[in-house]
Amino acid sequence: MCTSFTLQDADTTIVARTMDFGFELDGRPVVFPRNYLFHTQLGREISFPYGFMGTGNPKMGDLLADGINEKGVTVMELYFPNEAVYQEQSDATKLNLAPHELLMWILGTIDSVASLKQNITTIQLVAAKNPILQVVLPLHFIVSDETGETIVLESSAKGLELKENPVNVMTNSPELEWHLKNLNNYIGLQTQNFATKNFQELTAHPFGQGSGTFGLPGGFTGPERFVRMAFLRANIQTEQGYDALLANTLSLLETVTIPKGVNIKNDGSIDYTQYKAFYDTKKRSYFFRPYTQSETYQLTLTEELLSLEEPKDFPITQDFVTHIL
Template sequence: MFDQMVKLAALAFLPISLGCSYVEIPYPDTGRNSAKSYLIPRTMELWDLFNTTKYSIEAFPRGNGNRFGWLAPLNIFHFPPAYQPLKFPFEGMNEAGLTVSALYLAQSVYEQPQPGKPGFSALEFVPAILANCSTVDEVVATLESVTVLTPFIPGVPEEALKTATLHWAIADASGRSIVVEYLQGQRMIHENAPRVMTNDPDIKWHWRNLNTRVHLSPSYPYQNDMLQVKADDDVGVVPRPIGHGWNLVGLPGDTTSPSRFIRLFYLRGYAMEASPIKSFEDAVVLGTALLNNVFIPFGPVAADPRAGPSDGPEFTDYGVLKAPKERVYLIRGYRNTQWRKFDLKRLDFSKGYTWPLEDGSLGIQDATDSGESTPSQAGEL
């Protein structure tokens, strides 16, 4: 019974991941005329539950009923030493280039069990899909053949597990991208044309909310020049923009889900309008910049004191950049923000592997002694 209660405690705290962000960046596919590939930046936010939450990166082999090998960062919850750590993937890519990102959605209500129809819990969604599907079409077919259920542990009150609520962004190597949600017990699958996703509310609400920022502009704001008058000499002509950034006034800067969705959509769009993406490398640069914009440092996000020990100050535990077509997966931690690359085409998925998310360093390279000597004269700039 105590073992069940330990598992209950872990599962009950799993959804304290309210700040995850997801966006896709198109770039030219050099292997196909006029085709696009997509780079997918994504963050994971969670608070360090009782100083027990750790992370590893693990590769899972094909075989034993799994069609595909897959790579994922794992959230690891360490409870009393006598018990095995509980590991859960909320993110990953398989060797076919299929990617799944699970993000918290409080309003999720999963399906009910159906006699004769197999099912799995929402916490099994990521590994079940990555191990057995290669395309979005296969994911859709799989979800039609199963039921996705609220996590359940025998002897544990169902109410305690209702907060393990998620929705999923899924993309494949062809570039097709969908969002899967379970609302009021019904499966909803949407083609993710905006290619952005955060948390609550549901995805359609976020799409409509993009309309509330139509006043934003990629252009320098000269639209009020016809109102200009000459004021005192020390004031000059007013109104006029001074400095940069006035075209983005009204772009929300907080860490709420609606604000992050708005920021990722408009910043990505304006950046690509100003400097079109020409390569995978360009996409990585922009993807890194977008993740930096939604990066959450530890501390500023207030926890809910009424939630007791089930809430704490969340922060960006890790960020990823994943390229389904190339089967490339980049990941960085909170302390060491140096990207590390995993090439799934080269991984031997006949066996498993594990890597630490953080290596204990800050990833800083000392360049002091690597400079090239240049001739100079005194006083010369």
């Protein structure tokens, strides 16, 4: 599952996501310092010149599900079931990575979307299982930088394909082109109320405020969340200052948050929004809110964090916090 989008004003680019999953990730902020030595599952060692942070867990090893590096590049991986295609054999002319390792390589070595476009052809994704989940994860990726440029990476039989993303939204399957074409079915959505309409001698009126959004999908499938977020993101106000931009980001995330218990997977596990995370690509700040929390944690990449000797995680409380007046 999961939904991701960017939101901008004149000064700031925010990249946001929900993490919807059935397996309990116990996600928390984790920082990887500069020059971290990353060991791939296929036997390579890579020294990452850039430091970065994101959502991980020491029990999950040196892997993140989303993150931002010191250059402002932000990456999020989302499930891409029945669509992701990987190579079965390594290619000696390329850097071969497991699907769940691509995010780490981007954060550790790439300084912009332009740089990713130049270097992505050196990478091949191989069908290697995630060591914790013991499955080959079907993933695709949304990547942004501090300029606000946003692209999607999807792996097909053709290999890794880099795709422009004109709506700056991503959910799950099908592929990005399908989601974009599907928006043609919703051109009747609007922010204003519909006018009255005559049916012969009867004049029909909207029942109330919000009639222009009649037909906006409300379910939790990938296509429904994509349409919902594309419409809301395109119309939400953004020129209201930094605090308002952050508040709007959280408001948008709430529209695709899956409550625990309403979406049961075939294996009986509960797929729900385990956390919300969003990143300021210019300030290099990371905002994190777990499902049970009413408050948001913030962490900013500082020179001190980038110079750590080893990765550092930041345990968080799951308590619901209120302010007593």
